[in-house]
Amino acid sequence: MQMDVRAGQRQTQTQTQTLSPRLQHAVRLLQMSSLDFGTVVRDVLGRNPFLETEEADDEDGRQDTQDTVIDDPFDGPEPPQPLAHETVDEVPGRASETDRDLWLADSFAPARSAHNGDVSALDFMAAHTSLSMHLHAQLNTLTLSERDLALAGAVVESLDDDGYLRTPLDELLGVVGVQPTASLPEMQIALKMVQSLDPAGVGARDVAECLALQLADIECPQVRAMAREIVGHHLGELAARDVMALSRALGHSPGEVERVCDRIRRLDPRPGWRWSPSRTGYIVPDVIVKKDRGNWSVLLNAAIVPKVRVNEVYAQLFQRHRCANNADNADMSAHLQEARWTQRNVEQRFSTILDVAQAIVRRQRHFFEYGAMAMKPLGLREIADEVGIHESTVSRVTNNKYMATPSGVFELKHFFSRAMVSANGKACSGTAIRGLVQDIIEAESPEQPLSDAEITRQLARQGLTVARRTVTKYRQMLKIDAVDRRRRHGPAQTAH
Structure with a gap:
C-alpha cells in the first residue's frame, strides 16, 4: 500500500483586482495637471483622424465665405482724398498705403524679415541681452589690444549663467587661440579686467x-x-x-x-x-469660485477644458465601409475606440473635478467668508462619500488641481487637514493653527523672537494643545527661520 503524501502543499483561492491598461492610463491622466492633460489630448487630436475640435464647424463656415468676403480691416467706404495742402497723416481715420501694406504683410507673414528699410512687427519685440553680450559690450569700449581683448573674451565665454568662473585658468590657456600661447599671469590679468566690469562680483571663483x-x-x-x-x-x-x-x-x-x-x-x-531669461511658472486654475448674491458658485475654467469630439461623419463612413466589404481594419478600429474613449475621459475628468470642487466649497464655506482662521478639518473620505467616488479618486483629483478664489489661488489639497481637538473639545484644522503660528511670529519683537516652545505655550493659553515638533513643522512649512536666525541685536540702523 502506497500513500501519496505532499507535505506543505495547500490549495487556496484568492480574489485580486487587476486594472486594465486602459484603466491604468485613465488613472494616470486623472492625476495630471490640466496643462499636462491638455498636451496629451492635443497629441491624440493630432494623430487620430476620428477626433476633432468643436470649433471645426465654425472654421469651415468661415472658410466657405472666405471666397466671397475678405475680412479686410481697411475695407469699407473709400475715405476722402486729402487736399493738395494736406498730408495723409492729417486726415483723421485714414491709413497710408504704406501702413496698409505693412499691416497686411505682418498679418499674413509673421516671419517676414525687414529689408530695404521696411519695418516688421518683429523689430519692435524686446531682445534679451545675455550676460556675455553685456560684458562683451563693455570690453569693446575699452582701449585694449587684440590679444588682451581675446583673453578677456575667453574668460567671459567661460562664465556660468550665475556669473562665476568655475573653470581653472590653466585650462583656459589651451582654449585661447592666440600666438604666442598665453601665459598664466596674462590670464590672471584678463580675469581682473573682467572682474572690474558690471555687474560687481562677476568672474568670481567662489x-x-x-x-x-x-x-x-x-x-x-x-x-x-x-x-x-x-x-x-x-x-x-x-x-x-x-x-x-x-x-x-x-x-x-x-x-x-x-x-x-x-x-x-x-x-x-x-x-x-x-x-538670465526670466522663467515664470504659471498656475492655471481648474475651477473658479465666485460669490453671487450671497452664494458661492463654482465654475470650470473653460480655457483649460479641451473641446474635442468624435467626427461622426468619418465614424459612419468607416462603419459602412467595414460592413460593405466584410473586412475589419484593426488600425482604424483602434483609432475609433481611442477617439470615443478620449471624449468620454475628458467629460468624466472635468465633471469629477467640478463635483469635488463644489463639495469642498460647501464644506469650507467659512474659509471663503472669513479666511484661513476659519478653515475646518476635512478628510478625503468626507468628500468621497458626498460625491460618491473612492477616496483614491479624490486624492488624484485634488493633485495638481487649483482653485481661483477672491483670496487667491489654492491647490485643492490645501483645503484638507486632519482634525486637532482644542481644550474646549472643538475640532480645529492644521491650516488654522498654521495661520495662528504665523500671526504670533509676525507680532514678536525682533530683539526677542519666540522659540517654538514659547509659541507652543502661547497656543496652549488659547486652548490649542499642539506638540512643539508640530509647531516646528508648521513654521518650516511657512518658510520661517528658527529663533536664532530671527533674532536682532540692538536697534536696526542702515549701514552704508
Missing part, C-alpha cells in the same frame, strides 16, 4: 570672492573693513547667522556686527542671474 568684489560700494570705511573681515574669514558664521560668535571674533558689539551682516546680505551672491 562666494567669498564674489562678495568681496562688491564691498567697494560700501561707503563707510569701518563697515567696509569689518565686512571684508567677515567675508574673508567668517563666512560660515555669517551663513549660520551666529552673531555672538562674530561679535567675539571681531571684538565689536552684537548690534554693530548685526548691522554689518545686514549690509552684506544686501549684496548679490549670483550677479549673473540678472541677465
Whole structure:
C-alpha cells in the first residue's frame, strides 16, 4: 500500500483586482495637471483622424465665405482724398498705403524679415541681452589690444549663467587661440579686467570672492573693513547667522556686527542671474469660485477644458465601409475606440473635478467668508462619500488641481487637514493653527523672537494643545527661520 503524501502543499483561492491598461492610463491622466492633460489630448487630436475640435464647424463656415468676403480691416467706404495742402497723416481715420501694406504683410507673414528699410512687427519685440553680450559690450569700449581683448573674451565665454568662473585658468590657456600661447599671469590679468566690469562680483571663483568684489560700494570705511573681515574669514558664521560668535571674533558689539551682516546680505551672491531669461511658472486654475448674491458658485475654467469630439461623419463612413466589404481594419478600429474613449475621459475628468470642487466649497464655506482662521478639518473620505467616488479618486483629483478664489489661488489639497481637538473639545484644522503660528511670529519683537516652545505655550493659553515638533513643522512649512536666525541685536540702523 502506497500513500501519496505532499507535505506543505495547500490549495487556496484568492480574489485580486487587476486594472486594465486602459484603466491604468485613465488613472494616470486623472492625476495630471490640466496643462499636462491638455498636451496629451492635443497629441491624440493630432494623430487620430476620428477626433476633432468643436470649433471645426465654425472654421469651415468661415472658410466657405472666405471666397466671397475678405475680412479686410481697411475695407469699407473709400475715405476722402486729402487736399493738395494736406498730408495723409492729417486726415483723421485714414491709413497710408504704406501702413496698409505693412499691416497686411505682418498679418499674413509673421516671419517676414525687414529689408530695404521696411519695418516688421518683429523689430519692435524686446531682445534679451545675455550676460556675455553685456560684458562683451563693455570690453569693446575699452582701449585694449587684440590679444588682451581675446583673453578677456575667453574668460567671459567661460562664465556660468550665475556669473562665476568655475573653470581653472590653466585650462583656459589651451582654449585661447592666440600666438604666442598665453601665459598664466596674462590670464590672471584678463580675469581682473573682467572682474572690474558690471555687474560687481562677476568672474568670481567662489562666494567669498564674489562678495568681496562688491564691498567697494560700501561707503563707510569701518563697515567696509569689518565686512571684508567677515567675508574673508567668517563666512560660515555669517551663513549660520551666529552673531555672538562674530561679535567675539571681531571684538565689536552684537548690534554693530548685526548691522554689518545686514549690509552684506544686501549684496548679490549670483550677479549673473540678472541677465538670465526670466522663467515664470504659471498656475492655471481648474475651477473658479465666485460669490453671487450671497452664494458661492463654482465654475470650470473653460480655457483649460479641451473641446474635442468624435467626427461622426468619418465614424459612419468607416462603419459602412467595414460592413460593405466584410473586412475589419484593426488600425482604424483602434483609432475609433481611442477617439470615443478620449471624449468620454475628458467629460468624466472635468465633471469629477467640478463635483469635488463644489463639495469642498460647501464644506469650507467659512474659509471663503472669513479666511484661513476659519478653515475646518476635512478628510478625503468626507468628500468621497458626498460625491460618491473612492477616496483614491479624490486624492488624484485634488493633485495638481487649483482653485481661483477672491483670496487667491489654492491647490485643492490645501483645503484638507486632519482634525486637532482644542481644550474646549472643538475640532480645529492644521491650516488654522498654521495661520495662528504665523500671526504670533509676525507680532514678536525682533530683539526677542519666540522659540517654538514659547509659541507652543502661547497656543496652549488659547486652548490649542499642539506638540512643539508640530509647531516646528508648521513654521518650516511657512518658510520661517528658527529663533536664532530671527533674532536682532540692538536697534536696526542702515549701514552704508
